[in-house]
Amino acid sequence: xxxxxxxxxxxxxxxxxxxxxxxxxxxxxxxxxxxxxxxxxxxxxxxxxxxxxxxxxxxxxxxxxxxxxxxxxxxxxxxxxxxxxxxxxxxxxxxxxxxxxxxxxxxxxxxxxxxxxxxxxxxxxxxxxxxxxxxxxxxxxxxxxxxxxxxxxxxxxxxxxxxxxxxxxxxxxxxxxxxxxxxxxxxxxxxxxxxxxxxxxxxxxxxxxxxxxxxxxxxxxxxxxxxxxxxxxxxxxxxxxxxxxxxxxxxxxxxxxxxxxxxxxxxxxxxxxxxxxxxxxxxxxxxxxxxxxxxxxxx
Amino acid sequence: xxxxxxxxxxxxxxxxxxxxxxxxxxxxxxxxxxxxxxxxxxxxxxxxxxxxxxxxxxxxxxxxxxxxxxxxxxxxxxxxxxxxxxxxxxxxxxxxxxxxxxxxxxxxxxxxxxxxxxxxxxxxxxxxxxxxxxxxxxxxxxxxxxxxxxxxxxxxxxxxxxxxxxxxxxxxxxxxxxxxxxxxxxxxxxxxxxxxxxxxxxxxxxxxxxxxxxxxxxxxxxxxxxxxxxxxxxxxxxxxxxxxxxxxxxxxxxxxxxxxxxxxxxxxxxxxxxxxxxxxxxxxxxxxxxxxxxxxxxx
DNA sequence: TTGTAGGCGTTATCAT
DNA sequence: ATGATAACGCCTACAA
Numbered sequence: 319x320x321x322x323x324x325x326x327x328x329x330x331x332x333x334x335x336x337x338x339x340x341x342x343x344x345x346x347x348x349x350x351x352x353x354x355x356x357x358x359x360x361x362x363x364x365x366x367x368x369x370x371x372x373x374x375x376x377x378x379x380x381x382x383x384x385x386x387x388x389x390x391x392x393x394x395x396x397x398x399x400x401x402x403x404x405x406x407x408x409x410x411x412x413x414x415x416x417x418x419x420x421x422x423x424x425x426x427x428x429x430x431x432x433x434x435x436x437x438x439x440x441x442x443x444x445x446x447x448x449x450x451x452x453x454x455x456x457x458x459x460x461x462x463x464x465x466x467x468x469x470x471x472x473x474x475x476x477x478x479x480x481x482x483x484x485x486x487x488x489x490x491x492x493x494x495x496x497x498x499x500x501x502x503x504x505x506x507x508x509x510x511x512x513x514x515x516x517x518x519x520x521x522x523x524x525x526x527x528x529x530x531x532x533x534x535x536x537x538x539x540x541x542x543x544x545x546x547x548x549x550x551x552x553x554x555x556x557x558x559x560x561x562x563x564x565x566x567x568x569x570x571x572x573x574x575x576x577x578x579x580x581x582x583x584x585x586x587x588x589x590x591x592x593x594x595x596x597x598x599x600x601x602x603x604x605x606x607x608x609x610x611x612x613x614x615x616x617x
Numbered sequence: 618x619x620x621x622x623x624x625x626x627x628x629x630x631x632x633x634x635x636x637x638x639x640x641x642x643x644x645x646x647x648x649x650x651x652x653x654x655x656x657x658x659x660x661x662x663x664x665x666x667x668x669x670x671x672x673x674x675x676x677x678x679x680x681x682x683x684x685x686x687x688x689x690x691x692x693x694x695x696x697x698x699x700x701x702x703x704x705x706x707x708x709x710x711x712x713x714x715x716x717x718x719x720x721x722x723x724x725x726x727x728x729x730x731x732x733x734x735x736x737x738x739x740x741x742x743x744x745x746x747x748x749x750x751x752x753x754x755x756x757x758x759x760x761x762x763x764x765x766x767x768x769x770x771x772x773x774x775x776x777x778x779x780x781x782x783x784x785x786x787x788x789x790x791x792x793x794x795x796x797x798x799x800x801x802x803x804x805x806x807x808x809x810x811x812x813x814x815x816x817x818x819x820x821x822x823x824x825x826x827x828x829x830x831x832x833x834x835x836x837x838x839x840x841x842x843x844x845x846x847x848x849x850x851x852x853x854x855x856x857x858x859x860x861x862x863x864x865x866x867x868x869x870x871x872x873x874x875x876x877x878x879x880x881x882x883x884x885x886x887x888x889x890x891x892x893x894x895x896x897x898x899x900x901x902x903x904x905x906x907x908x909x910x911x912x913x914x915x916x
Numbered sequence: 917t918t919g920t921a922g923g924c925g926t927t928a929t930c931a932t
Numbered sequence: 933a934t935g936a937t938a939a940c941g942c943c944t945a946c947a948a
Contacts, residue, residue, distance in 0.1 A: 329690065329693045329694055330694050330941095330942085331694060331696060331941060331942070332694040332695055332696075332942090333632060333635050333636050333641070333695070333696055333940090333941075333942085334636060334924075334940080334941045334942040334943075335924095335941090335942065335943070336632050336924090337632050337633060337636070337923085337924040337925065337926095337940095337941090337942090338923075338924050338942075338943060338944085339924090339943090340924085342632070344675075344695075347676070352651075352657040352658065352660060352661045353654065353657065353658060353661070353858060355652065355654060355657070358651040358652065358654070358657040359651065359652060361651060361678075362651045362652070362678055365676055365677075365678035366678055366680075369677070369678070369688070369691070374675055374691065374692075374695060375675065375676040375677075375678075376643075376673055376674065376675060376676075377646070377664055377674040377675075377676040378664075378668070378674075379660075379661055379664035379665055379668070379674075381665075389668075391628065392668070392673065393673075394628045395628055395629050395630060395631040396631055396632070396643075396673065397630060397631075397632055418626065420626055503858065503862055507863070532862060532864075533862075535864075536862065536863035536864055537863075539863075540863060559652060559802065560859060563802055563831060563832075563835065564806070564835035564836075564838075564839060565831075565834075565835055565864035565865065566864065629925095629926085630924095630925055630926070631926090632924090632925075632926085633924080633925040633926035633927075633940075634925090634926060634927070634940095635940090636924095636925090636926085636939085636940040636941065636942095637926070637927060637928085637939070637940050638927090638940090639940085
């Protein structure tokens with residue numbers, strides 16, 4: 319009977335059930351920066367995990383925080399059960415907007431704190447410390463921290479960990495050069511170009527993400543004639559596929575997206591079960607150092 | 618009054634309107650292969666365009682055709698108005714499944730033909746011919762066609778165009794080497810490694826996509842000591858961001874995603890207006906050759 | 917066990 | 933013009 323109905327093109331309609339139960343089993347996924355392969359992979363895994371939990375993904379692509387407000391209104395009118403977002407921005411306005419929705423919000427790598435908001439973070443600070451340790455072990459005397467956008471909390475934490483690690487190991491902070499990029503390949507290339515113009519020759523670089531690290535590797539070779547790792551060692555973050563491409567062979571911290579997604583799903587389930595009481599938890603996943611050729615000592 | 622309501626957390630509910638009108642203003646977006654930056658960008662643009670048209674994106678990530686069937690059932694029960702998909706697979710089963718949904722389906726670069734199914738294609742064949750012309754102009758004597766998966770219609774069309782172009786220009790087909798990959802970086806690397814083991818030294822390669830081309834460039838250098846473009850020129854397809862990265866500097870055909878998305882939106886609008894009559898249109902967008910260093914003659 | 921009524925929140929229509 | 937009511941489709945609860 320059901321089979322017969324199906325062959326006639328009949329499909330059960332979930333819409334009335336949404337009205338009755340107040341649960342749509344749709345989760346708003348708010349994401350941006352898909353040009354970074356890391357986020358593309360994260361979305362892929364997240365979408366898969368949500369579907370396996372019987373949840374649908376109502377996708378909202380946002381370029382900047384500005385479009386977020388109107389985006390949220392649209393999502394809300396579809397009675398989504400929760401929101402999952404990888405947005406790096408963390409302004410007060412956004413926190414208030416998200417908290418007011420009165421539905422669970424799960425963030426990736428954000429510093430958002432407030433009622434209804436849970437977060438799953440990579441251990442950014444710890445990875446920064448580990449990067450410092452590795453850099454010191456390899457005898458780096460002229461370290462560089464290549465930061466991402468200042469509003470990116472994850473990037474800040476990585477930089478703070480790196481600085482603390484260096485300081486503890488006895489590196490004078492005057493010896494550390496800080497550069498700022500915007501997480502793109504070009505900004506990594508440009509940052510190194512600026513360094514070159516200032517006459518600084520680094521021998522160890524920790525980059526806030528892999529795309530900038532790739533740009534840095536290319537600029538070091540083209541601008542300064544410095545070959546990685548012969549003249550300079552480099553570490554990135556995210557372990558994007560391109561880090562494994564032979565031309566870069568980049569050592570990188572893997573955020574272990576699988577675990578972060580699993581963690582996000584747990585936070586989500588908890589919050590959904592709690593129903594109307596605002597939950598606010600945090601889950602931290604240690605990053606895993608993937609060593610490749612860019613930090614291999616040569617003699 | 619409305620403002621007061623909003624501050625109290627009230628949001629209009631679109632769910633009842635769906636029941637009444639039969640239109641949800643949700644579009645199912647079925648996509649896979651996000652590890653290819655080309656698809657990530659396409660999704661980004663598509664999601665933005667749909668939102669600007671007042672449509673919501675109900676995302677369905679699928680790895681293979683197998684998950685498609687159950688995925689469709691889930692989507693359908695949410696009463697989506699249409700489906701947009703970039704799935705490259707084109708089996709008869711899939712066509713029947715999609716046609717039976719009785720809602721508009723818009724495909725990217727697929728060979729699916731049937732009622733309710735419209736398609737927006739890159740001019741794959743034309744680009745293949747153009748690649749052949751360029752390769753002949755540059756005096757290539759040992760051309761290689763690096764194909765994608767056989768079931769990928771777009772890749773087949775590119776290869777056919779390339780072969781036809783070479784033949785018309787007088788290249789004997791026995792002189793053409795065909796390799797098969799699966800659209801990944803590794804498969805490009807491996808394909809060239811196989812070539813090396815067969816003792817063939819190519820001097821011109823057309824790759825079905827950029828990721829394989831990057832793998833090919835790296836394998837040529839590492840395995841054969843061939844430098845691009847000094848010893849071998851290479852063309853790719855998709856113009857992904859990495860094609861512009863200095864280590865690859867890859868000439869590539871840009872599919873002009875913007876135009877393809879615009880075309881898809883037009884097909885979608887048409888089909889939605891036509892309401893209950895199955896439309897089946899095709900829209901072709903010429904690819905644009907972006908010449909970079911990988912095809913620059915050196916002397 | 918089988919059948920029927922009520923309710924979800926909005927919109928549109930109809931009656932006042 | 934303003935206000936009441938039916939309708940959307942499914943599920944649940946209660947009645948026969």
